[in-house]
Amino acid sequence: MSILIIVLTGYFAAVTTLAWFGYRRTRTASDFVVAGRTLGALVGGATLAATQISAGTFVGTVGLHYLAGVSFAWAWPGVWLGWIVAVVFVAPKLRESGALTIPDYFARRYGPICRSVSAGLIVVAYTIFLVAQYKASGIIVHAVLGWPEWTGIALILASTTVYSLLGGLHGGARIDLMQSLVMVTGVVASVPYMLGHLGGLDGLAHRLEAIDPRLLGWYYRPREVVAFAASFGLSLAATPLEITRFLAMRDLTAARYAVGVGFIFQAIIGASVMMIGMSMRALFPDLPSGDLASSVMAAHVLTPIAGSLLVVAAFSAIMSTVNALLLVAAASVVHDLYAAFVERPGPDRRLLAANRIAVVLLALVPVWFAVREVPLVQFIVLFQAKLVASFFFAPIVIGLNWRRSTAAGALSSMLAGSITCVGWSLMRQPPFGLDAVFPGVAVSIAVFLVVSLAGSTTPLQDHQAPLAERRA
């Protein structure tokens, strides 16, 4: 335990130092929210990967590989396709629009009502996502150190809020690069050790075959894997958490290479997480919950140094996502609700201070939920992914590329998509066994197209005109 505390202390010291450098470079709200649009491919790719890889990956995905074996790995191509849609169809037009946040884009494209509704949904969806991150940190600290879950939540809350407050995205992006490298080191170092315990790949295969042959094949049927992949992919194509990172990059070429760099980080971490989950199933087939697999491995299987590295890697995944969630949600509250309606136009220094206050408040709200009994971490992550996809996919991905889209179409599609997604998720036996992401996104797209086409006989208002036309 003493080695773990030394490694954790060193890690938090490095994070604080980078946050301090970020603080010194942050002068304006634009510096805070989009790092002054200066990120290159390496830091940009690391920040994309670190934002996407979260507690869901280190606790939840390990848990699902523990439960389901190889088949869940095929959800990764869905993540990658989502990023490709984002970089090809979303990033160029979004950068051209000059928006600082997604609700900012909604204000320019669809008007003030859509701006407020989208800012509100970002806060709700990301509060749900934060609950998963806090819960996972509690699970790790309890399993590895034996401390109560709330201490893990307090640790993540304090450390991440401080560095989000200080450095904004200038600090956050560089910390993301460090965290991505820590994550890769932590998981890659664990795999040979685990395989050594099991007698290599063949030994692992024999043990898994004996427990359940489906672990090496299609435990999740292809239809279920497609549902996982679609939830992640459709959400990533339009989630403000990721696509605002494209706004922070130097140019479009840097954004394209950054996605490739992100793929490399994810492929290495995804493959290692798969090996960890399956190896833990072979070694400890009867854990009460798959979510415990990575923590039990760090505490009881690995050497103290490798175990400490894995715990720090998991903390890195959680902290980078919490940082991104706080920055995006705070920007929505301050830039799109407070500055847009309460104080127009606000002095930049006051907006920067308001961003920092919002970070603290938004970090505290999910704690109330996280200290209660909640479902498996990965299912919370998946639910918010479905909600975001059902809400944002049509107005962002189609809206950026279709001249006839209207404010009424965007607003009605956001509401119809989210109501469908929530309603479908609450059903005990959904019709046709269909996952909520499909009806949610389908209804959202259909309503968006129909209402936009029906309303396009009236003249377009200024905020509804295509961005290229307005620039001309």
Add this chain to the structure above:
Amino acid sequence: MPWTFYSWFIFAALFIGAYFAWAWISARRTRRNDSRIK
């Protein structure tokens, strides 16, 4: 290990390789267009 395991690694390598090829071609095209405008 069965084919479902190894095929994932082959797929990931091909996918990332193809993506970087596309990004490189796009960057070259952007550079060429920019120099034509100048």
